Amino acid sequence: MDYTNTQPNIPIVFEDEHLLVIDKPSGLLSQEDHTGDPDVLSLCKSYLKRSASSTGTPYLGLLHRLDRPISGLMLLAKDGNAAQVLSKQIRDRTIQKTYWAVCEGSPPRNGVLTHYLAKDRDRNVVEIKPESQKEAKKAILSFATMEQQEQLNLLSIHLQTGRPHQIRVQLAAEGYPIWGDYKYGSNQPDGREMALRAVELIFEHPGHKQQVCLEVAPANQMPWSLFSIAQM
Structure with missing residues (x-):
């Protein structure tokens, strides 16, 4: 490389x-x-x-x-x-992005999450708000739980909308904070390393118009190293 x-x-x-x-x-x-x-x-x-x-x-x-x-x-x-x-x-929304996340809690095998989000720019945090609030924007994602190890879960996630902090906030709101995301409730306090990774990107090449599919695996380190599928 x-x-x-x-x-x-x-x-x-x-x-x-x-x-x-x-x-x-x-x-x-x-x-x-x-x-x-x-x-x-x-x-x-x-x-x-x-x-x-x-x-x-x-x-x-x-x-x-x-x-x-x-x-x-x-x-x-x-x-x-x-x-x-x-x-x-x-x-x-024709570019396909796949994210992997290691999260805490007990997520179901799969699910679709819909929330309304608003960003507090002074604190640089995004919060769940009522649909009726003027600043709130609809956020939708789907996920599947691929593997569970040592009370942690490896999720595959697809976004239907692109909001700031969307994956982090939506998972945390359901009780599945991302490992290392201290801002949104993880029990791991060090926010420098967060177990959320963009692992796949599929798009149409702007020149030759052919589909391009790119993938990157997580590093062989905690918490990714707990999961067999992440090391393939």
């Missing part, structure tokens, strides 16, 4: 003239914020600038984000046309 050779070093899952798909490490920002900490967009631009023959700043479009503690697949566009085409796929 190739890497960006930055600090931190980011694995490159796929790259061509239109796209850059990376495996975001947990703890890395998706884009720059007030902290000044390293972020995916800046580091990948630095990588492209070193790789390109031109001296100008390369184009790189951030199409979606992952929360800082979350790891996994992120899709970036290397030209404006690719950004436009892929952004439309995201809006139309």
Whole structure:
């Protein structure tokens, strides 16, 4: 596998003239914020600038984000046309994303969760609200429990909507907080490593129009190492 050779070093899952798909490490920002900490967009631009023959700043479009503690697949566009085409796929919900989460509690074998969410920007938390509240936005996800080990559960999750902190808040609201997500009720206090990972991405390539399917397995470390399916 190739890497960006930055600090931190980011694995490159796929790259061509239109796209850059990376495996975001947990703890890395998706884009720059007030902290000044390293972020995916800046580091990948630095990588492209070193790789390109031109001296100008390369184009790189951030199409979606992952929360800082979350790891996994992120899709970036290397030209404006690719950004436009892929952004439309995201809006139309034709890009398929699969997340894996290790959660606490006792979830059923499968389920569909529907809540209404609103973000408190001062506290940077998302809360469940009544449907009637003006700021509340509908959030829907489906999940299946793939394996259970040592009072923890490995879930496969698909989003039907894309809301901030959606998976984290919805699972926690049902009594299944994600391992390591101290903000939303996990018994594991260290929020730097959260067991939520974007493991699969399926989309139509903006150039040749063929379907692209990319997958990344979790690292062989706690709590992922508890589950046999996560090591396949």
